[in-house]
Amino acid sequence: MLTKQEFDRAAERYLDMVYRIALNYFRHPQDAEDAAQETMLRLWRTDTDFEGEDHLRHFLVRVTLNVCRDFSRSPWRKHTVPLEGCREPVFSTPERSELYQAVMHLPAKYRLPLYLYYFEGYTVAEVGELLGLNPSTVQTRLARARAKLKQELEE
Template sequence: MDEAQFEDIAKRYRDRLFAIAFQYTKSAADADDMAQIALIKCYHAEKPFENEQHIRNWLIRVTVNECKRYLVSPWRRYTAPIEDYAETLGFETPEQSSLFLAVMALPQKYRVPIHLYYYEDYSVREVAQILGLRESAVQTRLLRARQKLKQTLEGFRDEGTL
């Protein structure tokens, strides 16, 4: 892969990889690091990629694996609460901000499938492949995540914060 190809790939996927990593780390700095690691591995990949879908899936899989590795690392640092970042992300409406906080409050096993399915437009089958799960497990996690989000967002509405 030459530098021009790599720059094109980095521009196209950097934000997407950051968003996925942020779902795991809940830290902008750490998510940025995970996205950079995935892109560096892409640059140094020995085998050529077959097509655009192959590049996308490979990058997301590497990002997910790097995040998992980071989360079990003894070197993991303290991270600031997610609420500290919510204002800097520039949501257009309070509803978008509330939804973001509700998604980020979900346990990781629900948060990541929600992000891949709704924000990255992956099918249940593709999410299962990326996360190394069965399709039925992904469907169950999506269902439970939606139920938890519904409860949380109804609570926001009852409090008048939505």
């Protein structure tokens, strides 16, 4: 069980990562905030003894993905309409903004492996483990995501 200081340190260090993963899953800040909050609650309630920072980080990514899946299966989501006027992040250059828009328009099955691989620095095998996929499936999805991005950005 985590002490309050350990939990505070983990939340300070990993909350942004948890939120970004949830945002990549849902594409809506409000849903991502809910998922990040639920993930942190599960961290607070866990009785797992973490063997190090990598174990804690892996636990948080896994729990975040599970929370996102649970939220997306909720009957409540079937009766809601996403807000289209959500604020988008501000980028330093138009190219970065265009790349962000292209990535966010990818289907989740391509967007999540792409995010975990390029932005969070996980290996193909680790992404496969986190998403419950074979490494070859992850490689295929990464290749297809890059091809879709290239096609969209060239248009």
